[in-house]
Amino acid sequence: MPLDRTRFGELLRSQREIYKEMDDWRLVYASQNNRAVKVAQLLWGDNPPWVQDKAEVINGLIAANDYKDYLEIGGQPWSERSTFAKIVCERKDSVNPGHEDGRDEKHKGQFEDKMSPGNNHYHLYSDEFFKEACNKKYDIVFIDGFHEHSQVYRDIENSLNNLNDEGIIVLHDMIPLTRDLETSPFRTGDCWRGFADFRKREDLQMHVLVPPWGSEDSLGFIKKGSQVPFEKEIEYNYDFLLDNIEDMMSLIDLKSFIEIYLPQANKQL
Ligand SMILES: C[S@@+](CC[C@H](N)C(=O)[O-])C[C@H]1O[C@@H](n2cnc3c(N)ncnc32)[C@H](O)[C@@H]1O
Numbered sequence: 001m002p003l004d005r006t007r008f009g010e011l012l013r014s015q016r017e018i019y020k021e022m023d024d025w026r027l028v029y030a031s032q033n034n035r036a037v038k039v040a041q042l043l044w045g046d047n048p049p050w051v052q053d054k055a056e057v058i059n060g061l062i063a064a065n066d067y068k069d070y071l072e073i074g075g076q077p078w079s080e081r082s083t084f085a086k087i088v089c090e091r092k093d094s095v096n097p098g099h100e101d102g103r104d105e106k107h108k109g110q111f112e113d114k115m116s117p118g119n120n121h122y123h124l125y126s127d128e129f130f131k132e133a134c135n136k137k138y139d140i141v142f143i144d145g146f147h148e149h150s151q152v153y154r155d156i157e158n159s160l161n162n163l164n165d166e167g168i169i170v171l172h173d174m175i176p177l178t179r180d181l182e183t184s185p186f187r188t189g190d191c192w193r194g195f196a197d198f199r200k201r202e203d204l205q206m207h208v209l210v211p212p213w214g215s216e217d218s219l220g221f222i223k224k225g226s227q228v229p230f231e232k233e234i235e236y237n238y239d240f241l242l243d244n245i246e247d248m249m250s251l252i253d254l255k256s257f258i259e260i261y262l263p264q265a266n267k268q269l
Pocket residue numbers: 072073074075076081082083084095096097098099100101102124125126127144145146151
């Protein structure tokens with residue numbers, strides 16, 4: 001069983017009645033970051049293999065596995081600061097209907113012709129993309145669209161159907177650091193519920209990396225493989241999440257993540 005040496009679940013449970021509001025996540029994050037840094041220093045000394053953000057993790061997976069085809073659900077290729085812009089991969093596709101809460105004509109057609117050869121943007125909702133436009137399999141899919149239970153469930157299901165056998169799905173915003181953050185699909189939302197549903201399957205390998213970087217997000221990973229399924233009946237509420245977080249979300253820290261997903265990098269440590 002992989003380990004979370006930072007004891008993230010214990011930390012969230014101990015603070016759940018103290019920090020509840022949307023922006024309290026900074027305070028929860030500060031204590032988590034403190035622990036994660038200390039654990040990394042304990043394990044690796046003064047130069048821990050620090051990952052700074054989601055793009056760095058995704059790029060690490062692409063390089064280690066020689067992945068060629070990347071798909072981002074909720075990609076924002078019109079922004080130079082977006083994850084999509086930072087990803088280094090031979091072919092990149094992005095799907096986004098526009099603005100946060102629906103289709104937005106503002107971006108349509110304004111940037112697509114400036115995209116590098118091999119890259120495409122689909123001005124569609126992810127459901128429409130998978131039904132009408134997706135005509136290939138991907139090595140790596142980053143799910144970061146509408147942060148709502150049933151949407152994330154469908155995004156995972158559709159991504160699995162369009163994933164190469166050795167491919168991986170990376171999911172954003174798996175753990176709301178406060179109770180209120182779970183209630184907004186435009187913030188962390190309740191994506192965790194879609195991930196948890198798939199923890200019932202034996203034929204997948206799934207983990208959530210405790211975030212070792214400064215933001216409210218944490219990343220989930222799904223590959224074809226095997227796992228011991230989560231047995232309890234899932235209750236879709238924040239307390240059930242915190243009380244079962246280690247097993248249900250299959251939490252791992254940075255060391256376990258590197259051992260499992262980037263073993264080449266681990267040999268160099
Ligand atoms: C948190 S932002 C994405 C940030 C981006 N992934 C990054 O890291 O740079 C979420 C995006 O998902 C898009 N979105 C909302 N519903 C969607 C859906 N059903 N399918 C695809 N994208 C969706 C929104 O328009 C918004 O731009």
